[in-house]
Amino acid sequence: MHLIPTREDHRIAWLTALAVAIHLIEATLPSPLPGVKPGLANVITIVVLMRFGWNSAAWVSLLRVLVSGLLLGTFLSPTFALSLGGALCSVAVLWLATRTLRPCFSAMGYSVLAALAHMLGQFTLAYTLFIPHPGLLHLLPVMLTAALLFGVVSGILAQTMLNGLAKAPA
Numbered sequence: 001m002h003l004i005p006t007r008e009d010h011r012i013a014w015l016t017a018l019a020v021a022i023h024l025i026e027a028t029l030p031s032p033l034p035g036v037k038p039g040l041a042n043v044i045t046i047v048v049l050m051r052f053g054w055n056s057a058a059w060v061s062l063l064r065v066l067v068s069g070l071l072l073g074t075f076l077s078p079t080f081a082l083s084l085g086g087a088l089c090s091v092a093v094l095w096l097a098t099r100t101l102r103p104c105f106s107a108m109g110y111s112v113l114a115a116l117a118h119m120l121g122q123f124t125l126a127y128t129l130f131i132p133h134p135g136l137l138h139l140l141p142v143m144l145t146a147a148l149l150f151g152v153v154s155g156i157l158a159q160t161m162l163n164g165l166a167k168a169p170a
Contacts, residue, residue: 011052012059019044019064020071027072036143038150039115041068042090046111046158051165054098058091078130082122089121090114107162108155115151119143 005013023041031037041064049057065087069075074083093113097105105113123143127136 008052008056012056012063015044015048015056016060016063016067019060020067023064023068024071027068033139033142033146036146039118039154040157042111042114042118043154043157043161045090045094046107046114046154047161047165049094049098049110050107050158050162054095057094061087061091081129082125085125086118086122090118093117106155107158108152111155111158112148112151115147115154116144119147 019041022044026037026040029037042061045057045061045064048060062084065080065083066075069077069080069083074080094110094117097110097113123140
Protein backbone atom coordinates (compact mmCIF):
# COMPACT_ATOMS: atom_id res chain seq x y z
CA MET A 1 0.00 0.00 0.00
CA HIS A 2 1.40 3.38 -0.99
CA LEU A 3 0.47 6.40 1.12
CA ILE A 4 0.36 9.72 -0.64
CA PRO A 5 0.88 12.68 1.69
CA THR A 6 -1.77 15.34 1.48
CA ARG A 7 -1.31 19.10 1.50
CA GLU A 8 -2.34 19.06 5.17
CA ASP A 9 0.31 16.41 5.94
CA HIS A 10 2.95 18.68 4.42
CA ARG A 11 1.66 21.68 6.38
CA ILE A 12 1.71 19.74 9.66
CA ALA A 13 5.24 18.52 8.91
CA TRP A 14 6.51 22.04 8.20
CA LEU A 15 4.83 23.54 11.23
CA THR A 16 6.06 20.70 13.44
CA ALA A 17 9.60 21.27 12.13
CA LEU A 18 9.29 24.95 13.03
CA ALA A 19 8.02 24.09 16.52
CA VAL A 20 10.82 21.54 16.99
CA ALA A 21 13.45 24.09 15.92
CA ILE A 22 12.11 26.60 18.44
CA HIS A 23 12.00 23.91 21.14
CA LEU A 24 15.60 22.85 20.45
CA ILE A 25 16.83 26.44 20.67
CA GLU A 26 14.89 26.95 23.88
CA ALA A 27 16.39 23.75 25.34
CA THR A 28 19.82 25.39 25.25
CA LEU A 29 18.69 28.30 27.45
CA PRO A 30 19.34 28.16 31.20
CA SER A 31 16.31 27.71 33.43
CA PRO A 32 15.78 29.46 36.79
CA LEU A 33 13.83 26.44 38.06
CA PRO A 34 13.72 22.88 36.76
CA GLY A 35 10.81 22.53 34.38
CA VAL A 36 10.32 26.26 33.87
CA LYS A 37 10.84 27.27 30.26
CA PRO A 38 8.97 29.89 28.23
CA GLY A 39 7.47 27.23 25.93
CA LEU A 40 7.78 29.39 22.85
CA ALA A 41 7.18 26.39 20.57
CA ASN A 42 3.61 26.52 21.86
CA VAL A 43 3.17 29.78 19.93
CA ILE A 44 3.15 27.62 16.81
CA THR A 45 0.52 25.32 18.33
CA ILE A 46 -1.76 28.28 19.10
CA VAL A 47 -1.31 29.77 15.61
CA VAL A 48 -2.11 26.37 14.08
CA LEU A 49 -5.16 26.03 16.35
CA MET A 50 -6.48 29.42 15.28
CA ARG A 51 -5.74 28.95 11.56
CA PHE A 52 -6.26 25.25 10.91
CA GLY A 53 -8.19 23.82 13.87
CA TRP A 54 -7.70 21.53 16.81
CA ASN A 55 -6.75 18.37 14.87
CA SER A 56 -3.78 20.05 13.21
CA ALA A 57 -2.74 21.73 16.47
CA ALA A 58 -2.85 18.41 18.31
CA TRP A 59 -0.65 16.76 15.66
CA VAL A 60 1.87 19.61 15.76
CA SER A 61 2.01 19.61 19.55
CA LEU A 62 2.38 15.87 20.03
CA LEU A 63 4.78 15.37 17.11
CA ARG A 64 6.93 18.22 18.48
CA VAL A 65 7.24 16.42 21.82
CA LEU A 66 8.09 13.11 20.13
CA VAL A 67 10.63 14.51 17.64
CA SER A 68 12.21 16.82 20.22
CA GLY A 69 12.55 13.90 22.63
CA LEU A 70 14.31 11.86 19.97
CA LEU A 71 16.63 14.72 18.94
CA LEU A 72 17.50 15.75 22.49
CA GLY A 73 18.03 12.16 23.63
CA THR A 74 15.29 12.32 26.26
CA PHE A 75 12.85 9.93 24.57
CA LEU A 76 11.22 7.65 27.20
CA SER A 77 13.06 9.43 30.04
CA PRO A 78 11.34 11.19 32.96
CA THR A 79 11.83 14.48 31.09
CA PHE A 80 10.01 13.05 28.07
CA ALA A 81 7.22 11.67 30.26
CA LEU A 82 6.69 15.10 31.84
CA SER A 83 6.78 16.84 28.47
CA LEU A 84 4.32 14.39 26.93
CA GLY A 85 2.03 14.55 29.95
CA GLY A 86 2.00 18.34 29.81
CA ALA A 87 1.32 18.32 26.09
CA LEU A 88 -1.52 15.81 26.44
CA CYS A 89 -3.16 17.93 29.16
CA SER A 90 -2.71 21.05 27.07
CA VAL A 91 -4.19 19.44 23.96
CA ALA A 92 -7.11 18.06 26.00
CA VAL A 93 -7.91 21.48 27.47
CA LEU A 94 -7.66 23.09 24.03
CA TRP A 95 -10.04 20.46 22.67
CA LEU A 96 -12.52 21.18 25.44
CA ALA A 97 -12.23 24.95 24.97
CA THR A 98 -12.68 24.75 21.19
CA ARG A 99 -15.72 22.51 21.58
CA THR A 100 -17.50 24.42 24.32
CA LEU A 101 -16.30 28.02 24.47
CA ARG A 102 -14.82 28.73 21.01
CA PRO A 103 -16.18 32.25 20.49
CA CYS A 104 -15.00 33.27 23.97
CA PHE A 105 -11.26 32.76 23.41
CA SER A 106 -8.60 34.64 21.52
CA ALA A 107 -5.05 33.45 20.91
CA MET A 108 -4.22 34.88 24.34
CA GLY A 109 -6.99 32.92 26.04
CA TYR A 110 -6.03 29.65 24.39
CA SER A 111 -2.37 30.25 25.13
CA VAL A 112 -2.97 30.88 28.83
CA LEU A 113 -5.29 27.85 29.10
CA ALA A 114 -2.73 25.65 27.35
CA ALA A 115 0.18 26.90 29.48
CA LEU A 116 -1.69 26.35 32.75
CA ALA A 117 -2.89 22.90 31.67
CA HIS A 118 0.63 21.97 30.55
CA MET A 119 2.11 22.99 33.90
CA LEU A 120 -0.62 21.27 35.92
CA GLY A 121 -0.14 18.10 33.88
CA GLN A 122 3.62 18.14 34.39
CA PHE A 123 3.31 18.97 38.06
CA THR A 124 0.77 16.21 38.67
CA LEU A 125 2.99 13.65 36.95
CA ALA A 126 6.09 14.85 38.80
CA TYR A 127 4.29 14.59 42.12
CA THR A 128 2.64 11.26 41.35
CA LEU A 129 5.54 9.44 39.70
CA PHE A 130 8.78 11.03 40.80
CA ILE A 131 8.58 13.24 43.91
CA PRO A 132 5.52 12.37 46.02
CA HIS A 133 6.55 14.74 48.81
CA PRO A 134 4.24 17.40 50.28
CA GLY A 135 7.07 19.95 50.09
CA LEU A 136 6.76 19.88 46.31
CA LEU A 137 3.33 21.46 46.62
CA HIS A 138 5.01 24.69 47.78
CA LEU A 139 6.35 25.09 44.25
CA LEU A 140 2.92 24.87 42.63
CA PRO A 141 2.04 28.60 42.98
CA VAL A 142 5.44 29.58 41.56
CA MET A 143 5.08 27.16 38.66
CA LEU A 144 1.52 28.27 37.87
CA THR A 145 2.55 31.93 38.02
CA ALA A 146 5.38 31.22 35.58
CA ALA A 147 2.95 29.33 33.32
CA LEU A 148 0.51 32.24 33.42
CA LEU A 149 3.21 34.78 32.54
CA PHE A 150 4.67 32.65 29.76
CA GLY A 151 1.16 31.89 28.49
CA VAL A 152 0.50 35.63 28.19
CA VAL A 153 3.80 36.19 26.35
CA SER A 154 3.08 33.28 24.00
CA GLY A 155 -0.44 34.57 23.43
CA ILE A 156 0.89 38.00 22.46
CA LEU A 157 3.39 36.42 20.08
CA ALA A 158 0.74 34.13 18.58
CA GLN A 159 -1.67 37.02 18.04
CA THR A 160 1.13 39.08 16.46
CA MET A 161 1.86 36.20 14.08
CA LEU A 162 -1.81 35.79 13.25
CA ASN A 163 -2.12 39.52 12.54
CA GLY A 164 0.91 39.32 10.25
CA LEU A 165 -0.48 36.29 8.44
CA ALA A 166 -3.82 38.07 7.96
CA LYS A 167 -2.02 40.97 6.23
CA ALA A 168 0.19 38.75 4.08
CA PRO A 169 -0.81 38.27 0.43
CA ALA A 170 -2.31 34.86 -0.27
